[in-house]
Amino acid sequence: MIRAFGLLLVFLLELAVLAIGARWGWSLNVPTAVRLLAAVGVPLLLAGLWGVLGSPRARVPLRPPAKHAFQAGWFVLGGGMLALLGQPWLGLALVVVWAVVTILLRRAGRPA
Template sequence: MVTVLRGLGLLLIFLLELAVLTIGARWGWMLDTPTAVRLLAAIAVPLLLAGLWGALGSPRARVPLLPPAKRAVQAGWFVLGGAMLALLGHLRLGLALVVVWVTVTILLRRDP
């Protein structure tokens, strides 16, 4: 049972990671700029975020970080996602994203 719950927690974290990429695309598209710039931002922001996550935040990151630094990068990732949602006018959803990530992360760390 514990393994199933751990798997569900990890799946939820992964889905939240993907949500941040989607939020980044939406944020880029909603910039108050010409359409060509918005399109570029809608593509570039999630690509930049994915590159940063792959290099620093993912479990198999290319740059090895000490656990506190990796947790800081991961926290920054989800806080940035929440902030982008807030900037899009969805303050409660942004807060919920961060709260769910914090809750699941704490539960996963407590699990043996």
């Protein structure tokens, strides 16, 4: 039950990074058409990268250290975008929650 909760939390955090990417794209100081393109394009690019490299069923299988590095980079990017949006503490919380849940899941024998 706790593993299922941890996996659900990691999944929700992954989705949060996509939403953060959309919000970051919309916040750019550029013409509205470019902002709209960024608000749609950034999450699509992130989702594509996750599907190819980061997901449990990724098209490009990475060795565990590389996969862990990619996933860590994913959440650090999300935290960085939150910081750029003026929410550095929320960005830090995103990264810390992901790290703690991931460590607990790995110790329990179930990689995130």
